[in-house]
Amino acid sequence: xxxxxxxxxxxxxxxxxxxxxxxxxxxxxxxxxxxxxxxxxxxxxxxxxxxxxxxxxxxxxxxxxxxxxxxxxxxxxxxxxxxxxxxxxxxxxxxxxxxxxxxxxxxxxxxxxxxxxxxxxxxxxxxxxxxxxxxxxxxxxxxxxxxxxxxxxxxxxxxxxxxxxxxxxxxxxxxxxxxxxxxxxxxxxxxxxxxxxxxxxxxxxxxxxxxxxxxxxxxxxxxxxxxxxxxxxxxxxxxxxxxxxxxxxxxxxxxxxxxxxxxxxxxxxxxxxxxxxxxxxxxxxxxxxxxxxxxxxxxxxxxxxxxxxxxxxxxxxxxxxxxxxxxxxxxxxxxxxxxxxxxxxxxxxxxxxxxxxxxxxxxxxxxxxxxxxxxxxxxxxxxxxxxxxxxxxxxxxxxxxxxxxxxxxxxxxxxxxxxxxxxxxxxxxxxxxxxxxxxxxxxxxxxxxxxxxxxxxxxxxxxxxxxxxxxxxxxxxxxxxxxxxxxxxxxxxxxxxxxxxxxxxxxxxxxxxxxxxxxxxxxxxxxxxxxxxxxxxxxxxxxxxxxxxxxxxxxxxxxxxxxxxxxxxxxxxxxxxxxxxxxxxxxxxxxxxxxxxxxxxxxxxxxxxxxxxxxxxxx
Numbered sequence: 148x149x150x151x152x153x154x155x156x157x158x159x160x161x162x163x164x165x166x167x168x169x170x171x172x173x174x175x176x177x178x179x180x181x182x183x184x185x186x187x188x189x190x191x192x193x194x195x196x197x198x199x200x201x202x203x204x205x206x207x208x209x210x211x212x213x214x215x216x217x218x219x220x221x222x223x224x225x226x227x228x229x230x231x232x233x234x235x236x237x238x239x240x241x242x243x244x245x246x247x248x249x250x251x252x253x254x255x256x257x258x259x260x261x262x263x264x265x266x267x268x269x270x271x272x273x274x275x276x277x278x279x280x281x282x283x284x285x286x287x288x289x290x291x292x293x294x295x296x297x298x299x300x301x302x303x304x305x306x307x308x309x310x311x312x313x314x315x316x317x318x319x320x321x322x323x324x325x326x327x328x329x330x331x332x333x334x335x336x337x338x339x340x341x342x343x344x345x346x347x348x349x350x351x352x353x354x355x356x357x358x359x360x361x362x363x364x365x366x367x368x369x370x371x372x373x374x375x376x377x378x379x380x381x382x383x384x385x386x387x388x389x390x391x392x393x394x395x396x397x398x399x400x401x402x403x404x405x406x407x408x409x410x411x412x413x414x415x416x417x418x419x420x421x422x423x424x425x426x427x428x429x430x431x432x433x434x435x436x437x438x439x440x441x442x443x444x445x446x447x448x449x450x451x452x453x454x455x456x457x458x459x460x461x462x463x464x465x466x467x468x469x470x471x472x473x474x475x476x477x478x479x480x481x482x483x484x485x486x487x488x489x490x491x492x493x494x495x496x497x498x499x500x501x502x503x504x505x506x507x508x509x510x511x512x513x514x515x516x517x518x519x520x521x522x523x524x525x526x527x528x529x530x531x532x533x534x535x536x537x538x539x540x541x542x543x544x545x546x547x548x549x550x551x552x553x554x555x556x557x558x559x560x561x562x563x564x565x566x567x568x569x570x571x572x573x574x575x576x577x578x579x580x581x582x583x584x585x586x587x588x589x590x591x592x593x594x595x596x597x598x599x600x601x602x603x604x605x606x607x608x609x610x611x612x613x614x615x616x617x618x619x620x621x622x623x624x625x626x627x628x629x630x631x632x633x634x635x636x637x638x639x640x641x642x643x644x645x646x647x648x649x650x651x652x653x654x655x656x657x658x659x660x661x662x663x664x665x666x667x668x669x670x671x672x673x674x675x676x677x678x679x680x681x682x683x684x685x686x687x688x689x690x691x692x693x694x695x696x697x698x699x700x701x702x703x704x705x706x707x708x709x710x711x712x713x714x715x716x717x718x719x720x721x722x723x724x725x726x727x728x729x730x731x732x733x734x735x736x737x738x739x740x741x742x743x744x745x746x747x748x749x750x751x752x753x754x755x756x757x758x759x760x761x762x763x764x765x766x
Contacts, residue, residue, distance in 0.1 A: 157208070158200060164261045165199045165231070166192055172254035173247075187239060187247055194238035195231055195254070202227040208266075221263060228258045285313035286351040286378075289344065291368065293319035293327075293334045296382055297356035300398070301330050315348055338368060345375045354398060355381040369401050373666050381405070403593060403600055403664055407624060407652065414632055415704070418639040422504060422546065423448040429502035430455060431487055431535055432509030434462025436592060437550055439469075440631035441506050446470055452479045454500055457509070458486045487531030490538075497538040506634065507535050508550040510566065517562040518685040521735050525727060528565035533572050533724075540580040548638040549573050549586040551646070553623060553690045556588075557744055560685030564739035568723075570646055571714035577644030578717075585641030587634045588710070589649040590623030590690055599657065603664040612676035613661045620682070621689045623651035624660075637707050650706040654689060715742065 169191050206223040232255045236246045288304065290297045301314045317324075317334045318341065325336045335344055345353070353372045360368065365381070372379040379401045428445050432438035433455035439462075445453060453470070457463040467482040474480055481500075485492045487509045510528050511517055517524040532549065539547045551570050554563035570586045577584035593600050599622075606613045630649065637647040658677065665675045682688070703709055714720070723742060727735060 158203075160265055161199060161203060161208075161262065162196060164265065165195050165258060168254045168257040168261060169195050169235075171257055172250045172252075175250075175253055187243060187250075190238055190242045191235050191247075191250075191254075194235045195258075198231040198234035199227065199258075202230050208262075220266070224263050224266065225259060228255060228262060232258070285311055287315045287349055288312040288352040288354060289316050289318055289341075289348060289350045290314055291318050291338060291341075291353065291355045291372070292357035293317040293321070293324050293329055294357065296358055298329055300354055300356045300382070301332065305330065312352055312354075315350065316344070318344055338371060341371045342375045345377055351377055353377055353379045355379070355401075358382045366406050369405050370663075373401065373406065373663055376666060376671050378669060379667070401667060403660070403667060406663055407593070407626065407655075414636050415639065419635055420448050422639050423450050423635075425449065425451050426503035427452040427500055428454065428504050428506070429496075429500070430506045430508060431457070432507070432550075433457045433482075434459050434466050435508060436598075436627055437631060437634070438506070438508035439466045440627045441508060441550075441634060442466060442470060444628070444631050444635055445506075446474065446478065449475050450478055452481060452500065452502075454496070454502060455480065455482045456485050456487075456496065458484070460484055487535055488526050490530075490534040493534045494538045494541065497542040497544070501542060502539075502544055504546045504548075504638065505535065505539050505544055506548050506550065506638070507532060509535075510550070510569075512552070512562065514554065514560050514562045514685045515683040517565070518560060518736075521561040521732050521739075524561050524565045525735065525739075528562070529568045529572070529724070532569035536573050536576055536584065539582050539584075540576055544582050546583045546638055546641065547573065547585070548634060548641070549584075550634060551586045551588040553588060553590040553651070554687075555743070556690070558740060559687060561736050561739060562685065564736075564743040567743040568720075568739065570712060571720060574644045574646070574712070574714040575717040575720060583641050583643050585638065585643070585645045585647060586712075587637045587647045587649065589625060589630050589633070590651045591625075592627045592630050593624050599660065600664060603661055604668065607665060607668045607670065607675055611665075611670075611674070612678040613665060614678050614680045615658050615661050616680055616682050616686065617688065618656075618658050618679060619688060620657045620686075621654040622657060623654050623690055625649070625651055633707060636704060640703055640707065646710045646712040647703075647707055648710045650708070 169188065173188050173191075206227045208223060208227055232251055235254075236248075236251055239246050290301055297317055297319075301317070304310050304312050304314050314330075314332060316332050317329055318336070318338055319334055320336060320338055322336055324334045327334045341353075344350070353375065355365070355368060355372060357365075357368075369379065369381060380398045381401050382398055423445055428450045430438050430442050430445070430453070433442055434457040438457070442453060442455060455463055455467055455470075463482045463484060467480060470480050483496060485496060487493060487507075509531060511520075511524050536547060536549075538544075549569060552563070552566050554560070555567040555570055556563070558564045558567055570588075573584040573586055576582070591598060603613050633649050637649075640647065661677055662672050665672055665677075668675075715723075723738065726738070730738065
């Protein structure tokens with residue numbers, strides 16, 4: 148029905164209701180043939196007819212969608228009716244010198260009942276009379292949270308003909324709601340007993356509808372829900388609702404990242420903006436997981452130029468195309484295909500574009516693969532870093548941030564040792580350079596290319612089993628956006644030579660991670676299976692973010708602190724790099740791992756003797 152027809156119909160219905168109400172109110176008190184009553188009735192009918200339609204227009208009673216009416220709409224009706232009666236009383240007083248209060252009270256009550264009933268009748272009709280699709284084919288759903296959000300979700304599911312879900316109960320830890328019913332469904336308590344509730348109700352689906360929860364509490368609740376083995380979804384968090392990222396009706400699947408429960412750090416936007424806005428920013432490894440996310444974060448601060456440097460043509464093409472869709476005015480994006488191992492090419496780029504800030508994220512990162520290809524790890528992670536860092540020093544780049552890893556701590560493998568050497572390169576340059584050098588060390592990031600979660604998903608899609616190296620193996624995890632934001636923030640804190648360490652929270656057992664990924668994919672562990680394959684070459688049972696000798700108390704910024712990572716001297720470093728080309732792979736690993744794990748170093752001659760002895764010993 149068009150708006151014009153809809154308004155005409157409602158005005159006609161309301162006119163009948165208000166005249167009927169005023170007539171019945173007087174009929175209960177006075178004979179209709181009483182001349183005194185007739186004069187009052189005439190004045191009152193005209194007044195209430197005009198007043199009601201005026202106030203109905205003012206409060207929008209003719210434009211509201213009454214099938215979704217709530218308390219707010221009922222309040223609007225009450226105000227319109229009450230003010231209409233006030234106008235009638237004033238008209239009676241002015242034209243007759245008296246107010247018939249008892250008749251007006253009866254009229255007010257009838258007016259409220261009939262107007263409200265006419266508006267809510269369509270909602271009652273839809274909720275109770277319109278035939279519904281039988282619930283037998285719908286999944287029995289538990290809603291966690293019996294507040295306004297949970298009630299809204301339940302009402303929406305009950306009204307929806309197409310929804311595959313049918314709510315059967317609420318669960319809420321508020322003891323005051325125990326035993327109550329909402330929309331005809333019981334309110335149960337104690338989410339700690341969620342698995343038992345799911346079993347008793349034969350539930351197949353869970354929706355978490357408490358958007359005000361902090362991420363830590365939400366993660367605990369979501370983990371309980373995932374442990375039940377049924378499908379789990381959740382409403383967005385309150386900060387996402389307030390910032391407009393999502394709407395309250397956007398129910399999403401729970402992801403593995405949600406189970407980390409890491410609160411989002413509030414960045415020092417002023418300090419970051421000062422470093423990045425209007426500047427030329429260069430990111431190496433810009434097509435990788437971390438490098439591409441750093442590019443996305445940097446773009447928010449309106450740099451003058453953003454240089455996307457990478458060796459992989461396709462990955463640079465993809466991030467270039469993505470960023471061009473949201474590039475702000477005044478920012479130029481320049482994709483550059485270059486290998487950090489190509490020293491001449493890197494120096495040419497620095498000379499041509501004179502970047503103000505460099506984020507060096509290019510690296511070989513796969514531990515077992517680098518065990519088999521140690522010289523490639525050296526060329527990319529050590530010589531590549533050396534090329535980019537020395538070019539930054541030569542051409543006066545203001546800030547240089549090396550993206551490092553927790554595998555650089557006490558490394559038993561080539562990859563970790565080369566990353567520790569990369570840290571030592573920038574630490575040594577920081578002693579004499581005008582460029583502000585720093586390194587940022589963190590653990591695994593969920594969802595990065597080649598990481599364990601995409602591998603698990605691929606194995607699950609193939610029917611399983613999921614392979615885990617060892618039941619006791621643990622790793623630190625954080626999300627790609629969080630890691631990238633903290634890398635950018637750490638760059639603003641650098642004064643020269645620091646190794647910043649990001650707070651990764653508590654380590655996670657890989658086998659527990661595998662179970663969660665299986666359950667979030669809609670399967671049980673028994674259906675997919677978990678196979679233990681044994682520790683691969685170069686892997687550690689657990690990772691460390693700092694050696695005990697490197698630990699400093701306190702944070703320089705939330706989730707960021709500085710480690711006491713002691714480098715070998717530049718002369719010693721040069722000596723080691725000079726010897727590397729002539730080593731065999733086994734010699735190379737022995738020297739790299741041996742020196743990367745050494746805490747305190749002596750003089751250059753003593754170190755030379757140690758290096759030569761280690762080389763000879765490994766032959």
